[in-house]
Amino acid sequence: MASYHLSVKVGAKGKAAAHAEYIEREGEYKLKNKEKLEAVEHGNMPEWAQDNPNLFWQCADEFERKNGSTYREIEIALPRELTPQQRKELVQTFVEQELGEKHAYTWAIHTPKASIEGGEQPHAHIMYSERLQDGIERSPDQFFKRYNSKNPERGGCQKSNTAKTAEQRKTELVELRERFADLQNAYLEEYGHADRVDHRSLADQGIERIPEKHLGWKGSQNQEFKGLVLEYREATQTFQTHIDYLPKHLASLDQEQQREKPKPLTNEQKQEIVNQKIEEAKETTAEYKALFEKYRTQYIENTTKSELKEYQKQGADIRTKIEELDKNKPMFFGKKDWEEKRENLVREYREIHHLHDHTKTEKKTQRLYDQRFGREAVIKHIEKNHPELNQKYAKSQEFLKALEQLRQQQKQQERAQQKEKPKDKGFDMER
Incomplete structure (x- = not known):
């Protein structure tokens, strides 16, 4: 049965190159056991990184501002019903639709198998640079400098996500989730599958039942924890606010867990x-x-x-x-x-x-x-x-x-x- 998941994360300075290796399963992260790397692709790289896309993420770590973000990542669940080639085409279409030709990106599809029931768990990691390429050739160190609006050729590439309020980011995220749901349903329909996904919460859909939540490291005894984290991430996307917010909710959830008797896990x-x-x-x-x-x-x-x-x-x-x-x-x-x-x-x-x-x-x-x-x-x-x-x-x-x-x-x-x-x-x- 097709399921829906889309979340957005922010990468801090110093983490881009390692995360790129991680999602590509390169270096220390080559595939082991039964986990499958289904597809990898890079795009919109500047000329100096055409032959070595990972160089782009290394330079982002090196030259991005101290407190700046080096990448954003969209993590999406993909339908089991589709074949590997169809899932690849779905990701390619989604990336082209959302990133166009101006954002450098690297994406990979992982297809681990659950050891209990053996089914596939396909999902994609799409990491991309927020910096917009404007056709001006820049060296790696200049590419990540502060944008110069009066003389663009003297500064770095402009970032696409600056000067936005938390409310604007939340609205954009909701719209992004809706577009991916529509695209996923279009692919399911095209290849003859009856299942459909919905990006909305069960309450917004008018369904009166407790939603099934994905368990996190802290939420193994509390099914509502992951929902709080996801709702928060959808509402705010700034890295520092994210760090400040989570400890308060973790502490409150710990208190709730102590009062509640945990239900046996399947x-x-x-x-x-x-x-x-x-x-x-x-x-x-x-x-x-x-x-x-x-x-x-x-x-x-x-x-x-x-x-x-x-x-x-x-x-x-x-x-x-x-x-x-x-x-x-x-x-x-x-x-x-x-x-x-x-x-x-x-x-x-x-x-x-x-x-x-x-x-x-x-x-x-x-x-x-x-x-x-x-x-x-x-x-x-x-x-x-x-x-x-x-x-x-x-x-x-x-x-x-x-x-x-x-x-x-x-x-x-x-x-x-x-x-x-x-x-x-x-x-x-x-x-």
Whole structure:
């Protein structure tokens, strides 16, 4: 049965590249187990990112303003009834309809399978830049600068979502949800399926029953939690307001959960919770590793600069000694000792110069490839300056490790059961 889901999220500076890898299942996020990456597509990239779309998101993280957003993401559920090719065409049509030719984008369709009932759970992640391309060629660093209305060629690309009130954003989101529902129903009708979806709430449709909510990490015991979060996200789309709002509602829901006796969960609901926690653990891991690589690169740069500065100081001291020696060059007596002393200084200077060049090129490259270099220092830095993320990452790793151990145990049990099954000996036929 076709179901409806559409939500919009905002990506903060420093998260775009890791999130692009995550939805494309690249790098650390290559597909495992039974999860399927159905399709990936990029579009409207500036010339400098045509051959490497991920470079665009890396530059967004690097050059976007400190408190600016690097991307927006539309997450949509796709109908099981449609084939993979039909779902791909649906996403392509939706992207063309909503983003046109001015927003750089990357989208991917994921098709995980529920382990309980085995059905597909197709959905798409559509991340796009809010910056509107106006035909002016800009370098990566200029592309993400502040827009210059008087002289557009001197500034960056203009953002499409600025100077809007919360009410305007809410209205636009409702209209977006309606357009996607209409498009999804058009595809279902075109390919001969009777099911239809409706973007409206059950109350707005005049249906008197409790809506079935998608469970979140905090909502496993309270079916109304996810609804509150979704209603809030539809009402406001600014990142900071989102962060300020959620803790208050989480606290109030915790109090409600303590007063209410939780209802037993079905197997399908339990699997929903596990799948949600896996997604959250992967996102936390992506955020942590992106921050780790950023700090490790800075650590290598600072260490290398410090060593180069010391070599430069040593070289300058030796040059001063050589210059002083040249001023006091003897004509006859002591000339041999003078030449020997000068030769030793020149040799020492060349060694320092060699060490300087080696550190600047080969040694720095070796450090970048050596994942152990700077690891402990960077881990301590994150523990001190990002304690919440560090704690979330540790819990995510414990969860993923326990999950992997459970999977291995299940595989061992399955192999043991296969061995215990009696083999079919067959029968002989007389010639």
